[in-house]
Amino acid sequence: MKIEMNRRQFMIGSGSLVVSVLLPGLSKQAIASSSTMDGSRADLGPDQLSSYISVQEDGRVIGWIGKVDMAQGTEIGWIKIIAEELDVSPDAVSIVQGNTDQTVDQGGASGSTGIWKGGAAFRGAAAEARYTLLNMAAQKLAVKPERLVVNEGIVSVLDDQTKSVTYSQLIGGRQFNVQLEWNKEYGNELAVKGVGKPKSPAQYKIIGKPGVQRRDIVAKVLGRTPNNTVDVKVPGMLHGRVIRPNVAGSAPVSIDKDSVSHIPSVQIVWQKDFIGVVAPREWDAVRAARELKIIWSDVKPPFPDQKNLYDHIRAAKVTKRDEEVKVGDIDLAFSAAANILEAEYEWPFHSHTSMAPACTVADIRDQEAYLWIGGQKPHHCREGIAAMFNLDEHKVVVKSLVGPGSYGRNDSGDVSMDAAVLSKAVGKPVRVQAMRHEATGWDPKSPASVHRARAAIDKTGKVIGWDFSTKGFSRREFFRDEGSPERTLAGQLLGWPLKPVWLLGVPSESYSFEAKRKTSDTIGPLLDRASPLRTSHFRDPGGPQIHFASESFMDELAVATNMDAVEFRLRYLKHPQDLEVVKTVAMKASWIKHIGARKQRRDDVLVGQGIAYAVRGATRVAVVADVEVNVATHRIWVRKVFVAHDCGQVIAPDLIRPVIEAQVVQTISRAVYEEVKFDRNNVTSIDWAGYPIIDIKDVPELIDITLIDHPELPPAGAAEATCRVIPAAIANAIFDATGVRLRQAPLTTQKLKIALGV
Amino acid sequence: MSRQIELFIDGQTKVIDADPDMPLLYALRDNLGMQEPKFGCGLAQCGACTVLINGEPVRSCSMPVASVGRAKVTTLSGLTTEKNMHKVQAAFIEEKVPQCGYCINGWVLSAVALLNQNPHPTDEQIRDALTGLKCRCGTHLSIIRAIKRAALA
Numbered sequence: 019m020k021i022e023m024n025r026r027q028f029m030i031g032s033g034s035l036v037v038s039v040l041l042p043g044l045s046k047q048a049i050a051s052s053s054t055m056d057g058s059r060a061d062l063g064p065d066q067l068s069s070y071i072s073v074q075e076d077g078r079v080i081g082w083i084g085k086v087d088m089a090q091g092t093e094i095g096w097i098k099i100i101a102e103e104l105d106v107s108p109d110a111v112s113i114v115q116g117n118t119d120q121t122v123d124q125g126g127a128s129g130s131t132g133i134w135k136g137g138a139a140f141r142g143a144a145a146e147a148r149y150t151l152l153n154m155a156a157q158k159l160a161v162k163p164e165r166l167v168v169n170e171g172i173v174s175v176l177d178d179q180t181k182s183v184t185y186s187q188l189i190g191g192r193q194f195n196v197q198l199e200w201n202k203e204y205g206n207e208l209a210v211k212g213v214g215k216p217k218s219p220a221q222y223k224i225i226g227k228p229g230v231q232r233r234d235i236v237a238k239v240l241g242r243t244p245n246n247t248v249d250v251k252v253p254g255m256l257h258g259r260v261i262r263p264n265v266a267g268s269a270p271v272s273i274d275k276d277s278v279s280h281i282p283s284v285q286i287v288w289q290k291d292f293i294g295v296v297a298p299r300e301w302d303a304v305r306a307a308r309e310l311k312i313i314w315s316d317v318k319p320p321f322p323d324q325k326n327l328y329d330h331i332r333a334a335k336v337t338k339r340d341e342e343v344k345v346g347d348i349d350l351a352f353s354a355a356a357n358i359l360e361a362e363y364e365w366p367f368h369s370h371t372s373m374a375p376a377c378t379v380a381d382i383r384d385q386e387a388y389l390w391i392g393g394q395k396p397h398h399c400r401e402g403i404a405a406m407f408n409l410d411e412h413k414v415v416v417k418s419l420v421g422p423g424s425y426g427r428n429d430s431g432d433v434s435m436d437a438a439v440l441s442k443a444v445g446k447p448v449r450v451q452a453m454r455h456e457a458t459g460w461d462p463k464s465p466a467s468v469h470r471a472r473a474a475i476d477k478t479g480k481v482i483g484w485d486f487s488t489k490g491f492s493r494r495e496f497f498r499d500e501g502s503p504e505r506t507l508a509g510q511l512l513g514w515p516l517k518p519v520w521l522l523g524v525p526s527e528s529y530s531f532e533a534k535r536k537t538s539d540t541i542g543p544l545l546d547r548a549s550p551l552r553t554s555h556f557r558d559p560g561g562p563q564i565h566f567a568s569e570s571f572m573d574e575l576a577v578a579t580n581m582d583a584v585e586f587r588l589r590y591l592k593h594p595q596d597l598e599v600v601k602t603v604a605m606k607a608s609w610i611k612h613i614g615a616r617k618q619r620r621d622d623v624l625v626g627q628g629i630a631y632a633v634r635g636a637t638r639v640a641v642v643a644d645v646e647v648n649v650a651t652h653r654i655w656v657r658k659v660f661v662a663h664d665c666g667q668v669i670a671p672d673l674i675r676p677v678i679e680a681q682v683v684q685t686i687s688r689a690v691y692e693e694v695k696f697d698r699n700n701v702t703s704i705d706w707a708g709y710p711i712i713d714i715k716d717v718p719e720l721i722d723i724t725l726i727d728h729p730e731l732p733p734a735g736a737a738e739a740t741c742r743v744i745p746a747a748i749a750n751a752i753f754d755a756t757g758v759r760l761r762q763a764p765l766t767t768q769k770l771k772i773a774l775g776v
Numbered sequence: 777m778s779r780q781i782e783l784f785i786d787g788q789t790k791v792i793d794a795d796p797d798m799p800l801l802y803a804l805r806d807n808l809g810m811q812e813p814k815f816g817c818g819l820a821q822c823g824a825c826t827v828l829i830n831g832e833p834v835r836s837c838s839m840p841v842a843s844v845g846r847a848k849v850t851t852l853s854g855l856t857t858e859k860n861m862h863k864v865q866a867a868f869i870e871e872k873v874p875q876c877g878y879c880i881n882g883w884v885l886s887a888v889a890l891l892n893q894n895p896h897p898t899d900e901q902i903r904d905a906l907t908g909l910k911c912r913c914g915t916h917l918s919i920i921r922a923i924k925r926a927a928l929a
Contacts (some may be wrong), residue, residue, distance in 0.1 A: 089875040089913070131872040231872070237867045238877030239884065241812035241853035257806075301795065301802040304818075334816045373878040374816050374824060423876035423913040454817035497784045676918065680875060683914030706821040706910055717916040 030172075037580055058119040060412055065200040067150070068193040069122050070143035071100065075173050076188035079104060079111045084117040084124030084208075085136040086394055086418050090737050091232050091673035092132035098669055099137050102224045103144035103216060103582065104151075106185070116396040116418025119516040125205035126395030127424070128498070128734025133669060135206050137733060142211035142623060148297015149214025150196050152186045169224070174470075205397075219667070219729035227731055228672035232418070247392035247419040248451060251704040258287075258440040258448040259307035259706035260294040260508075262460055264574045265699040267545050268512075274311035276650045277323065281306045285527045287443040291548070294436065296444050304453070310432060313502025319546040319698035327363045328762075331490055334541035337521030348531030351483025355474035357471030359578045360716040361571055362470050364762040365490075365563035367463040369709055370556050374422035375457035376430040380437035381447035387414040388447075389437065392432030398501035402431070403438055406503040406512075423683075426555030429461040431500025452470060453702070459704035460507065463694055465491035465522065469567030472663040474533070479579040481590065483533040486525060493559040494519035496552035510548045517568035518543065523560035525568035526633040526742075528593040550701040552695070557681075561634060561742030566763060569630035573753065582611045583629050595664050595728075599640040600631050602662035602724055607642035609622035615757040623648050623655075634739035636732070637665040639684075641743045645751035652776070653765045656686050656748055661740060666731035674736045680720045681740045687712035689745035690765050781841055785810075786854025796842030803841045804851065812852040813881040816910070823882025823909040825911040833886045840917045852881045855888065866886050866928035868919075870888050875913035887923045896927050 059082070062069040081100045087093040100107040114120055124136055142483060150166070155173040156163040156170055168442050174182035184190075198210040202483040219225070237243040251639045263269070269291035278284050278295070284306045285296045295306040298463075302422035322330045352358065381388040387403050404411045416446045424430060429452055430668075437450040451643040467490025474483035495518040503509030524536035543549050563663060584604045591597055603609075609627065620627050631640040644658035659682050668674060691710050695703035703709040753759050758773040781791055783790045783803065792807040798814040799818075804810045804827070818826025820835035827836045855862040864887050874880050883906065890897060890905040897905065902923050911919070 089877065234877070235872050235874060236869055238874040238880055239865050240856055241881070243811070245876065246811065251809070253925075300806040301804075304802075306908065337799065371912065373822070373876055373910065374814060421876070422878040423916065451815060456819075625792060676872060676875075678917070679917060683913070683916055687914070705819055706817060711910060712914070712916070713917070714906045714909065714911075714916045715915075717920075719899070721917060747892045774792035 023519045024412050027054045027125060030405040032305070043165065057683065060119050061735050064210070064755050065198050065206070067143055067146055067198055067212065069139060070210070071147045072193065073185050075186060075191035077110065077184055077190060079106055081111060081113045081140055082121050083113060083115050083136055083140065084126070084397055085398065086122040086127040086134050087132065088127045088394060089423060090132070090677050091670060094230050094232055094673055095133045095137055095669040098224045098230055099140050100144045102222060104148050104185070106171045107223060109229045110171060111195040118396050118414070118416045120341070122208065123204040123397035124208050124398060125408045126499070128206050128395065129633070130738045131206045133733045134735045135208070137669065137700060139208060141216050142209070144598050145216040146196060146198060146212025147194065147216040148327040149218070150194055151185055151188055152538060155183050158183050158188070162294050175488050196334045199744055202773045220727070226668050226727060228670065232668065232673065240519065243420055243764050245419045247379070247390055248377045249419050250419065250449070251626065252379060252381060252447045252686055253496050254443060255379065255447040255449055256296045256298055257300040257303040258294055258296045258450045259310065259453065259755035260292070260386045260436045260450065260456070261307050261310065262456060263314045265314065265317055265319065266550050267320045267547065268314040268516065270496065271315050272524040277311035278309050280307045281309070281590045285444055286310065287440050289439070290327070290512050292439060292508055294440050296440050296448055301334070304703055320549070321700060324696055324765060327366070327466060329469050331466065331541060335616055335660045336489070336539040337542050338540050340521060340524065340538040340561045343524055343534065343536040344736065345531070346553065346659065348483050348533045348535040351474040352472070352485070354476065354482065356477035357578070359475065359575060360472045361574055361761060362468065363570060364565035365566060366558055367466045367551060367553070368688055368692050368762060369458050369694050369703070370430045370461045371458045371709055372422040372424055375452035375609050376421070376428060376433035377449065377451035378434040378437040379447060379449045380434065381442040381728065382442040383445060384439050385409060385413060389417060389434055389438065390419055391418045391430060391649060392419055393434065394424050395499045397498035399434050400432065402435065402503055402509070406435065406509060407436065407442060409697065415712050417583060423559035426559060427496070427498055431505065432507045434500060435506035439508045439512070455704040458709050459701045460550045462554035463551055464559065465493055465495070465553040465569070466504045467522065468490070469564065471567060471571035473571070473575050475579060479573060481531050484529065484531045485535045486537070488522050488524060488538040488564055489541065489561070490522055492520050492555040493542065493555060494516055494521050495543050496554040498569045498574040508550050516543065516546050517713040525562055525564050527568065527631070528596050528633065530588045530592045532559070532592060551696065557684070558738035558741035561632070562685060562745050563763070565630065565632045565742040566745035566749065568763065569632065569743065570749050570759070573628065573750040574759065577614050580613055582613055584609055585611065587629070589629055592627070595638045596631065596633065598726060599638050599662040599664050600623055601631070602726065603629065603642050603660050605661040606662065606724055607644070608723055614755050617757055618753065619649070622650060624755040626751040626753065626755025628752070628754055629748045630743040630746035630750060632739070632742045634735070634742060636734035637736065638740045639662070640741055640745045641739070641740065643744070643751045645748060645755055647752065647755045647770065652750060652771050652774070653691060654770065655716060656690070656718050656765055656766065658722070659718050660743070661723045661737070662724060662726060663740065664726040664728065665736045665739070667728040667733040668725055668727050670710040671725050671769060674725060675723050677737050678723050681714060681737065682721050682744060683717055685744035685774065686713070686718070689748050689763055693764050783841070783844060784846060785849045786851055794841055797840050797919045800827070800836040800841045800844055804836065810851065810853070814878055816878065819909070820878065823886065824879050826885045828885050830891065831889060831892060833882070833889050842910040852884055855884070857889045862888070863929040864891065864923070864926045867922040867929060870925060871918045871922035873915055873922050874893060874919045875915055879909065883911070883919050887926065890923070891927060897923070
């Protein structure tokens, strides 16, 4: 097929080459991570070993995975798992990730499951590949498989090393014809295993040790990344931009084509409520989107005044209550209480506001679709595109390239659909990169919420009941992926009605209060179509807001029961891994036992320490924040952060550390600086000035990370759990420094000054 | 409205046909097909589009292409040559700075300009010099480490 060949041949940066560069001052480093293997593998099912592992003619091993490493080093984790099981050098392993015509649907980047679930699939598949290869070698060398050893892909007889055969000789360039036991699930839950048993941790040579470097770093620093979405160019490609209304919910009524007639070769695409422009030159598309005169429909302002947001949440009708978590008899506990403590916490909408507005190149022609995306979930993108244009899913190919940092549901899914609609309309490939006001103003938001915590305390000061409730917008009002047209702005503008999933969440912990009740209520959207305040996933969805409330409240309970905040947690926590992270972080932070706010002054600052702990899946984390509050300006500076982190088996300690460090910085940003602003018509925080994030002047001087390795446990996720403990640790430290309890995020200087009456 | 404009980029002379008011960023990326710098905001707020113009960091998204004149434009890709790895880039690699890497133009090129003026900056001076640049991934601490490493190189 000619078009398909053109699409392959002319594309810049398809990620189809391993590029090695020799640069002055550096050893030879691979700067791209994809393989030389091209071509569709769509005929391979999820139960086939070859869907996950293949050996090339030169002996190089390829791992194929339907997940995506969002620049967290996950790829290296996969490489180490495969290299470990197969006894090959990590340098001999490459990963192909995400491409829908080459990998099985494993859910893309989602919920820190890259290593936890994706790594588990690789471990099972690689163990089976080794088992298969050893049996093949045994036959060839006429010995029992038990007598064979493997070193760097060479299988030899234990007591006669002259007898050997390589993986390449056994299977190089051919597919395994081996079936795995598959749990019949797709997405994150996909699991496979074979007859071959994975190694026991005692046999590990690669897992848990540092030293295998990320392969994208050199190219990114030198400006030579071969597979960036924004750099994709295909023949005949045009540039598109979509135009959003000033009042959310309004639609184009009429347009003045003459307003852009001075711009060369502009085409206007207007379908139902969707309107965009396409032009051969990017700058012309940008200008046309700015200059096209549109009359928009008159609609009622869709939003409440921002100052009434939390009252709106409190008063709103509940659409769904999640299943309650109940321990003991909560009503009895409160009726028996000598003392009841109660507090309420509030958390605003946050914007993903990725470093670059999302970019997609889409080519929708002849009942086929090709998309090059920088998003997290290429297989879901495929589903959405196939449904929108009524295409056979196998005729939709989504290539997964490098995009800006994304931590759940950023604007990528919307832009992919925008580009697809424009491409279909003009019959040419179209590249869309959103503008900043769309990426910040119109990306999916993380939900605003209100949390109410109550505790029953008996006359001895023991907490006998804890009642925690969350109420807010759904974390999946706009779903978590673009797997159906109504989960995109373009889909909704073209008439697909919103189908929310009602879900928010409750704290995740192991406090052993005799009675507990945890409830979570979701409320309906403020605008049910193409809303700039539609809510979805943003790193650790629901986690930061819920645990800001629950772990601030634990601090308040410690004070109310006359206990030190660390001792309080150690008294009530029961899981040994929970106790270990709390004890470890207290020791690392040189925690000094105290009750209540110390308000200690050092030179011109008040200093305070705060602790918080939580669980996420099988990952447990405790942090201590050292915060300074300037006595003159009341600037809040999180000066030091100590983290004790237990994610089970550690695969790559040197790569987990930067992931945690950056998570700490990003979550300080959310907790102290970030809040989506809106008026009754629309979101008004639409750029970096309106939606400030943390500045380098305000980042901590130290982030101290202790990894607690449990090689005997499965590896759990490391890219989200720390997000949920940072906000409360800061609030608790501000309390220690000033005596002020800030119960509404962001934890700003302005709020602190109001509370202090200065 | 569009006219021939000559630019001096990474040691080479380039001629493009463009609207003189078009930002330099679009000349580099669209007219000349260069991979760097990157579009981040178009508002000079983030630094993803930074280039050096006669050694000074400039936000190319907000500089009309015609105003560049005969000035020397250096991009991230032009810092390191076949013969010479730039010490700031070497340090950013050693410290494994980038996650997504979209912000990297601003940090590396601003660090180059800082070290040219002040070869041994304190932490405070590094923070002051780089204030305003954005990194959404949160890699700031590794950036400070990298600049201190480059200062020692």
